[in-house]
Amino acid sequence: MFAPQTPLRLTPTGLVVLPLGLVAGATALVFAVVSQSDRITIVSPAALLIAAILVYAAILFFLGRSSIINLRVIEARAVIDPLTRLPNRHALHDDIEQSARRGDEVALAMIDLDSFKQVNDHYGHAVGDQLIEACAQMIRAACAAEARCYRLGGDEFAMVMSGKVAGTILEGISRSLLERMAAPVKLEQRHIAVGASIGLARSMPDARLTPSEMLRHADVAMSMSKRGGKMRCTWFNEAFDQRRERMREIEDEIRAGIEGGEFHLAYQPLVDATTGAIVATEALLRWDRGARAPLGPTAFIPVAEDSGLINPLGLWVLRQAVCDAMRWGDITLSVNISAAQLRNPDFPIKLGEVLEETGFPAHQLELEVTETCLVLDPEVAERTLDVIRSFGVRIALDDFGTGYASIGFLRRFRFEKLKLDRSLVELAGVDDASRAMMIASIALARALNMAVTAEGVETEEQAEMARLAGCDQIQGWLYYRALPTQAIDQLIAAQAAGQDPAAIGIESEQAA
Numbered sequence: 001m002f003a004p005q006t007p008l009r010l011t012p013t014g015l016v017v018l019p020l021g022l023v024a025g026a027t028a029l030v031f032a033v034v035s036q037s038d039r040i041t042i043v044s045p046a047a048l049l050i051a052a053i054l055v056y057a058a059i060l061f062f063l064g065r066s067s068i069i070n071l072r073v074i075e076a077r078a079v080i081d082p083l084t085r086l087p088n089r090h091a092l093h094d095d096i097e098q099s100a101r102r103g104d105e106v107a108l109a110m111i112d113l114d115s116f117k118q119v120n121d122h123y124g125h126a127v128g129d130q131l132i133e134a135c136a137q138m139i140r141a142a143c144a145a146e147a148r149c150y151r152l153g154g155d156e157f158a159m160v161m162s163g164k165v166a167g168t169i170l171e172g173i174s175r176s177l178l179e180r181m182a183a184p185v186k187l188e189q190r191h192i193a194v195g196a197s198i199g200l201a202r203s204m205p206d207a208r209l210t211p212s213e214m215l216r217h218a219d220v221a222m223s224m225s226k227r228g229g230k231m232r233c234t235w236f237n238e239a240f241d242q243r244r245e246r247m248r249e250i251e252d253e254i255r256a257g258i259e260g261g262e263f264h265l266a267y268q269p270l271v272d273a274t275t276g277a278i279v280a281t282e283a284l285l286r287w288d289r290g291a292r293a294p295l296g297p298t299a300f301i302p303v304a305e306d307s308g309l310i311n312p313l314g315l316w317v318l319r320q321a322v323c324d325a326m327r328w329g330d331i332t333l334s335v336n337i338s339a340a341q342l343r344n345p346d347f348p349i350k351l352g353e354v355l356e357e358t359g360f361p362a363h364q365l366e367l368e369v370t371e372t373c374l375v376l377d378p379e380v381a382e383r384t385l386d387v388i389r390s391f392g393v394r395i396a397l398d399d400f401g402t403g404y405a406s407i408g409f410l411r412r413f414r415f416e417k418l419k420l421d422r423s424l425v426e427l428a429g430v431d432d433a434s435r436a437m438m439i440a441s442i443a444l445a446r447a448l449n450m451a452v453t454a455e456g457v458e459t460e461e462q463a464e465m466a467r468l469a470g471c472d473q474i475q476g477w478l479y480y481r482a483l484p485t486q487a488i489d490q491l492i493a494a495q496a497a498g499q500d501p502a503a504i505g506i507e508s509e510q511a512a
């Protein structure tokens with residue numbers, strides 16, 4: 001719509017001086033010609049003056065017109081995104097305001113691409129730009145004549161509709177857009193899968209929101225879509241605000257808790273499936289919250305991950321666990337690692353430092369990662385895991401059976417160990433299909449040279465099934481719960497002295 005062009009810029013002084021100069025020059029030229037030629041009749045001063053005025057007016061007209069065009073170009077640039085030619089955030093604010101003034105229901109959908117950053121990182125910004133343009137096309141097509149679409153910047157787009165049942169129609173448009181976006185986009189020779197997460201918000205005639213408030217609602221709803229697993233749309237709900245507020249509080253409490261030394265580690269032993277001897281311990285993070293309501297790791301770790309606090313916290317876990325495990329002889333130590341830690345380029349360096357400082361044998365350390373850690377950014381994860389492995393540290397895939405890990409995925413990452421999730425172990429005890437799945441998973445792990453641990457084993461039947469299916473290790477309350485460091489000291493000392501560790505009375509985690 002707006003071809004790029006260099007606007008002709010003139011200052012107000014220029015606007016006066018330039019035409020005057022031109023007129024003066026033209027007049028002087030005429031006089032010069034007249035005075036040097038005896039064949040040309042002398043022009044009367046009045047006619048000359050009229051000619052000068054006409055030239056001056058023509059020049060003013062020309063300059064005025066080009067200034068208006070330039071102004072329009074500048075004005076358009078302020079509301080049009082140059083890459084996609086879609087209206088931008090300013091235009092969105094104006095449009096929402098205007099629709100609200102007409103007294104209509106206004107609905108807004110905020111769209112955020114799910115893996116744009118990875119595309120930019122892996123294929124470069126030129127491909128990233130092409131992808132943005134391709135997505136803009138899809139959004140334009142989904143809106144058709146019903147809704148207006150905008151690019152808000154980066155990988156964020158928006159759609160706006162106004163009128164009766166605008167929200168319902170916009171939700172339908174959003175769902176069909178997600179369907180289109182589920183298919184990979186073809187860019188030159190590449191097929192790139194980029195999904196999107198959508199947040200929906202509305203402003204009703206009897207409960208008007210400002211454009212900024214509406215955008216905030218849609219943004220909060222969009223982040224809930226991301227948190228809920230992406231490729232979905234979510235309507236804003238007041239409860240999200242309260243939840244956000246609570247998350248912010250927990251984040252502040254975690255920060256203070258790290259400073260105040262409120263975190264400690266518990267360790268859950270893993271036993272050999274056939275002998276029942278303790279062969280490994282898994283470090284599990286605990287938070288002493290004093291009189292405040294207790295919070296388990298499944299509640300506070302996602303907050304630490306979102307805020308980036310998992311980096312200092314996770315490093316503390318690693319260092320502390322390695323220091324504790326130095327006392328436990330040849331027992332393997334397992335430490336859980338979050339996606340954010342794995343993405344942090346400093347992580348392998350810090351890990352190397354911890355191993356060097358403590359002298360802990362790298363082959364006795366096992367890092368547990370989950371599938372989500374790896375699918376978010378498989379190439380970065382693969383590189384990081386290669387560096388970690390080069391130290392001699394082993395990698396275990398945690399919670400297997402809860403996600404979508406394919407055979408290709410398992411082959412690609414070549415885990416040293418697969419940990420079957422508690423849900424799989426539990427269901428295998430009650431339904432045949434789950435049992436078949438568990439047996440097949442173990443056979444697959446074996447074929448790929450991976451060791452297998454069954455997690456969350458609570459009954460003798462589950463333990464027997466895990467053993468028969470070929471698990472090497474078992475972890476679960478049937479054997480041991482997560483225990484304080486001193487209890488692990490006692491268990492391992494008993495085992496080293498040839499006693500049965502399970503037979504000695506140990507302090508439970510809660511009692512410690």
Ligand code: C2E
Nearest residue numbers: 284285296297298317336337338456457458475476477482
């Ligand atoms: P996970 O790594 O799969 O750890 C096993 C979880 O299952 C632990 O819960 C453990 O207490 C529980 N569990 C073990 N055996 C049984 C059983 O027989 N029955 C039942 N019902 N539960 C059992 P916990 O300690 O609450 O930890 C939950 C999750 O939090 C962990 O799952 C892990 O994903 C995460 N987590 C814990 N500590 C850390 C940490 O230091 N860093 C990171 N990134 N994540 C951690």
Ligand code: MG
Nearest residue numbers: 282336368398
């Ligand atoms: Mg684990």
Ligand code: MG
Nearest residue numbers: 398399419455
């Ligand atoms: Mg697990």
